[in-house]
Amino acid sequence: xNKIIEFFERPQVGKMVKYTFYGSLVFLLIxxxxxxxxxxxxxAALPAFYxxxxxxxxxxxxxxxxxxxxVWLQKxxxxxx
Amino acid sequence: MSSFLPPxxxxxLGALLIPLVQGRLRQILMVGLPVLAFFNLLNMxxxxxFVYNFWGTYELTFLRVDKLSMVFAYIFVIMAFAGAIFxxxxxxTKQLVAAFLYAGxxxxxxxxxxxxxxxxxxxxxxxxxxxxxxARDTKAARKAAFRYIQVHLLGGxxxxxxxxxxxxxxxxxxxxxxxxxGTASALILLGxxxxxxxxPLSAWLTDAYPExxxxxxxxxxxxxxxxxxxxxxxAYPGTELLMWAGIIMVIYGxxxxxxxxxxxxxxxxxxxxxxxxxxxxxxxxxxxxINGAASHAFAHILYKALLxxxxxxxxxxxxxxxSTQLGGLYKSMPWTLLFGLVGAASISSFPLTGGFxxxxxxxxxAGKEHITAIWLLLTLASAGVFLHAGIKFPYFVFFAxxxxxxxxxxxxPKNMLVAMGFLAFLCIFIGVYPGLLYNILPYPVTYxxxxxxHIVMQMQLLMFSALAFFMLLKFLKRTETxxxxxxxxxxxxxxxxxxxxxxxxxxxxxxxxVIFLERIPAGLYWFSKNPMSxxxxxTYSVYLTFSGSEQIKSRIQRxxxxxxxxxxxxxxxxxxxxxxxxxxxxxxxxxxxxxxxx
Numbered sequence: 001x002n003k004i005i006e007f008f009e010r011p012q013v014g015k016m017v018k019y020t021f022y023g024s025l026v027f028l029l030i031x032x033x034x035x036x037x038x039x040x041x042x043x044a045a046l047p048a049f050y051x052x053x054x055x056x057x058x059x060x061x062x063x064x065x066x067x068x069x070x071v072w073l074q075k076x077x078x079x080x081x
Numbered sequence: 082m083s084s085f086l087p088p089x090x091x092x093x094l095g096a097l098l099i100p101l102v103q104g105r106l107r108q109i110l111m112v113g114l115p116v117l118a119f120f121n122l123l124n125m126x127x128x129x130x131f132v133y134n135f136w137g138t139y140e141l142t143f144l145r146v147d148k149l150s151m152v153f154a155y156i157f158v159i160m161a162f163a164g165a166i167f168x169x170x171x172x173x174t175k176q177l178v179a180a181f182l183y184a185g186x187x188x189x190x191x192x193x194x195x196x197x198x199x200x201x202x203x204x205x206x207x208x209x210x211x212x213x214x215x216a217r218d219t220k221a222a223r224k225a226a227f228r229y230i231q232v233h234l235l236g237g238x239x240x241x242x243x244x245x246x247x248x249x250x251x252x253x254x255x256x257x258x259x260x261x262x263g264t265a266s267a268l269i270l271l272g273x274x275x276x277x278x279x280x281p282l283s284a285w286l287t288d289a290y291p292e293x294x295x296x297x298x299x300x301x302x303x304x305x306x307x308x309x310x311x312x313x314x315x316a317y318p319g320t321e322l323l324m325w326a327g328i329i330m331v332i333y334g335x336x337x338x339x340x341x342x343x344x345x346x347x348x349x350x351x352x353x354x355x356x357x358x359x360x361x362x363x364x365x366x367x368x369x370x371i372n373g374a375a376s377h378a379f380a381h382i383l384y385k386a387l388l389x390x391x392x393x394x395x396x397x398x399x400x401x402x403x404s405t406q407l408g409g410l411y412k413s414m415p416w417t418l419l420f421g422l423v424g425a426a427s428i429s430s431f432p433l434t435g436g437f438x439x440x441x442x443x444x445x446x447a448g449k450e451h452i453t454a455i456w457l458l459l460t461l462a463s464a465g466v467f468l469h470a471g472i473k474f475p476y477f478v479f480f481a482x483x484x485x486x487x488x489x490x491x492x493x494p495k496n497m498l499v500a501m502g503f504l505a506f507l508c509i510f511i512g513v514y515p516g517l518l519y520n521i522l523p524y525p526v527t528y529x530x531x532x533x534x535h536i537v538m539q540m541q542l543l544m545f546s547a548l549a550f551f552m553l554l555k556f557l558k559r560t561e562t563x564x565x566x567x568x569x570x571x572x573x574x575x576x577x578x579x580x581x582x583x584x585x586x587x588x589x590x591x592x593x594x595v596i597f598l599e600r601i602p603a604g605l606y607w608f609s610k611n612p613m614s615x616x617x618x619x620t621y622s623v624y625l626t627f628s629g630s631e632q633i634k635s636r637i638q639r640x641x642x643x644x645x646x647x648x649x650x651x652x653x654x655x656x657x658x659x660x661x662x663x664x665x666x667x668x669x670x671x672x673x674x675x676x677x678x679x
Contacts, residue, residue: 001416002415021547025548028541038532048541050460050538050539050541053460053461054464054542055545057460057464057465060461061464061468062556062557065336069340073565074563075563076563077562079565079573080572
């Protein structure tokens, strides 16, 4: 187990992980054209629909949460004391 | 005598044995009880058993065995097994007894064939789980436990009133489909909604669970909400309102989990989020959707307990749960990280994990029924789950900035790692061999999770969510804050209500105090000094109001001035008159009371 941790701590391995991640994103966008789709909605069949929708969803969730937290929901830790 | 017992009985009787044994024997008992219960489950034929007459008119059905109750029973027993292993090192007897009572009463709810039996076990659950929160024995835990039990007592009362009204209307206590039809069914639904943690009735969960012990939180995460899911699936399938309630839960859980700092509270908010998926499934109500809800409950218990265990292991070794105080733990807790990652992958529905083969049924059911808004929101939430539970939890606890903490994983009781390994194995197992789980679902399954379409689309969704996470990481920095939830109403709002009511209530209270503690006793004391004279003064006073005679007035003054110095013994006739008058007064007031007030 320690060997594995040391392996992943090497800077060049870290970089490799990063590029593998980016590579997988590209791969997922390409492989989409080679599979048979049977979507429930016509818009879901658009190319890269899930990638775009997932990305936008997350950005939206983060933005809405942050704003709600800042203006309303987040309080100091001793709020209920 | 049948060759099987109600599973609740095995756990509840077993819980009572736990204090009587120690050491290795206790560990064997704790792990043995779920094993015994599991074989007992295999032995139970479908139908109703253990039906008793109660008070002549009611029938208590302790064991109604069908496919819906069995799938929940299997996972509850498996969870108890994993929990017992996780807790094997624990010396605190009350936690162990409470955990087994809690698991046992949950099984009691699942097998209850009528609402009365359901209600009895429902309340045992509430009390047993409260003990698990109290057991942490910190000030925060005690206060949270008090809030927790009060919310659950309220929920229980709503349920009870609903049940009684339902009985009055239909004459039936049978726990079957009722649907949302009127006040009685709405009250029952509200009572269940408390336990299902549907906002705004959800704050008890995220308030109390993170305050419980390392072991307590693991058990708590499994049972209360899932018995509520079962109850909804039995009594309210296809109720459209639930579809939208579920969507609210799904979104609500994500937003709060994003904002929250405490790792176990993040996971608690993600319970609300995940149970939301199940509630949506029940709201859709098709066979695919109900299968999805039941199987997702199954998978959810596995990975949520696993995640709570890994957060619990961190708490056990470091005493910390706040993300701001953690980080960099991958260096010294690699196994905890590994198991935690399996849980995180599973909750995010990565292919080859339990989430992928179960949650997708619910989303597909929405797609199949062409409910566009629900489908879009569920898909959004699926991305959000990965964001808040799949990446955020492991990232801030095990990576992010190095907190400098180097707890030794070898200090962790071995059994805790074994329990995590067992659940991690099951998470992957039902991801790879979903057929085994599909076989025990309420309806026959034709769903096929592993299509190229589904795998690629799901991976796109998840990987691009990950991209969003790392690109927006600077907005996700943890802050030392708490997140205001609806528990504000009773933690802060109640204080304002009290402040507003203090003046009028204080005034009335003072007035009542003056009347009952000063005026009346003083009057009685004055009267008792010389009843005859007091009586005379009273009679003259009444007479005076009618006649207005000066003579009487002076007589009263004289009598008052002399009072009570001219006390003397009553003559017999005066005594009799006094008694008769009082008696007449008594008869008159009794008559008025019986005639007009009763």
